Amino acid sequence: MGLNNEIIKQKLTEKFGDSVSNFEEQFGLLSFETPKEMNLKLLQFLYDDETLKFRFMTDLTAVHYPKELGRELAVVYHLHNFTDNVRLRYKVFTSIENTDVFTVSKLFSAANWMERETFDFFGINFVGHPNLKRVLNVDEMDYFPMRKEFPLEDQTRTDKDDEMFGRG
């Protein structure tokens, strides 16, 4: 019987209709998106449904697309179904002005620190998170370093000459 990408796509469109869109299959992994308000509902459905059974959160991260206005930040969830050995990628897009996304840390405890890391790097505000503070960077940092507009190097350093590195 087995679970494959067709069955997942079919079940999702049955339950959510037009809200799920943008089905892609890259290198065997099905990926889709929904509006950001539905992320918790969708993940709960993927968790509870007896055929889908996506009960393991492999990864949670974000990507910054500065050129897509209104959809600059994408939160990407990678899920895994152990019993049928199927992986899934789920994205929600949010704009850079209003970066509220519902937290999934009540459903998956693994998402707790992963959301903190995403907040630390991209500034996505996870609504309902028990402890949304910076986890990897210094607490006093006031910008979100992984966004494309910020440079990699510390601009206040005096001992490295950017000219020599080809970035002057």
Add this chain to the structure above:
Amino acid sequence: MRPVRFNIHPKEAKLTDSIMVSEAPESYNGEGFMTTRFDRVIGLARKNSIWPLPFATSCCGIEFMATMGSHYDLARFGSERVGFSPRQCDLLMVMGTISKKMAPVLRQVYLQMAEPRWVIAVGACASSGGIFDTYSVLQGIDQVIPVDVYVPGCPPRPEAIIDGVMRIQDLVHNEGLRRRSSEKYQELMNSYGIE
């Protein structure tokens, strides 16, 4: 394919070849007495019994573990007792990347050490930030504490770490007794904001 020539037959160890005795300092000897300079004797005693504090943060820490192991034994140089309390140690070995979050901790540990204290920066990251020229990594620990010896490498081979410790031994041996209270040293400390 070339035939293997090296390192396939283990060599027998000859104990008589491998014992080294420290040289006595310049002295004037007589019957039953030896006169020498105070700082030479103190230097000799100090250099052969340095107690390091391994401040190991990342990959260089694993090479330090290999240096302390039996293959490249650092204990031969008198550093048998590594301590983790700054109050009891002479040499602060900073091994690994120090990020900006860790820099105040490092400074705190340095301030807790008692004089005379030496600092060795092991690895490229501790010396200058290494390959991590990023917003979160301190570009060299000499931004926050004064350093005596830098050991380059990523990670440096254990032989290089031992070489660094031997340079520290040279510094310890030749250090004057009044150095820590001299004006030049005070200026150095002030430039780091340390009293």
Add this chain to the structure above:
Amino acid sequence: MSDVLHHHIKLPEGSIEKQTTTLNLGPTHPATHGVFQNIIELDGERIVSAEQTVGFIHRAFEKLAERRPLYQITTLTDRLNYCSSPINNMGWHLTCEKLLQVETPKRVDYLRVIIMELARITDHLICNSIVGVDAGAYTGFLYVMQWREHVYEIYEEVCGSRLTTNMGRIGGFERNFTNAAFQKLENFLKEFPAVWREFENLFKRNRIFMDRTKDTGAISAERALNYGFTGPNLRAAGVDYDVRIHTPYSSYQDFDFTVPVGTTGDNYDRWLVRGEEVWQSLSIIEQAYKKVQAFKGTEAEVYHADCPAYYLPEKKDVYTKMEALIYHFKIIMGETEIPKGEVYNAVEGANGELGFYLISDGGRSPYRLHFRRPCFIYYQAYSELTDNAMLSDAIITMSSLNLIAGELDA
């Protein structure tokens, strides 16, 4: 009287009424473990709550990766789990090969398996001996560290460096394994089993060690799955998930090995699972070595895939042949055609599923690279593991989880 005190000493809020002691298990640990901080509230010897702080060695790998071309990111992956760098390197190369659709020949796969399993052995070797050190037994660690030197010698023959190996390239290895490397591997395979058996005999049925590690730091399979555990920590809790079996990569399906699984997920089970995995890795290496020896003639000279667009040609060809010169130029200058796409690839690292999520926009460096780091994900569970535990048990739990700071912070 107390007014006088209040003038000179400003006590924090609630510190007089507090019944618990706050202990800062600070970022400076007795070496080995790495830099992470735990602020623990103690009631006598029992832990009431623990709050973790990480990020003391955050080196911004993901942002660095957006600057570098694909083949230069291998040096970054070395420094993730630096106790077993080759696994990270191979994982990254496999991810790139998935994106670039490069198929590696069988001999390359088997050589990669040998290197990855050697790295896994060295990582478990450190972890188990450090658990011994934390329980008070230093000898095991010192004895077994010597054998890491032997593995370092094998790495040196293959790639030139000991710890942060930067081994291999997209499509294979930079040079064929020499006879010296195979000879050292044979010596290792001959001598290490006796050493590991001796090490296990010191601890496995040792009354003191069992008392220290049994029933401490236990976690149930459901909680472990919810927390995103993978690797030996999850297998000790009873779930047999191993990326090498679920999604075989690098021809792991050609090998015959079992995956050890524990029951309670406590420290003792984790120790046992890692110990048994070393035996399984030794058996995999022996099988792979036999398979590599079975290649004869020109097949034995194969050490990389035939993908001239991504694999640097040999230098003597660059100086004599035109196509090689062009490929060399294109690869170094970053003019190769890297397809656009998103790929997620995972390998079984020594700590669990090490995943690479690579988004490429066709340029020479990734648009976004995210490392799914197992240590970061399972360290969250530490406060649950040490709830109402004694302080000394908490220390052993921390070391038996095998937290590597480089992987924690990236």
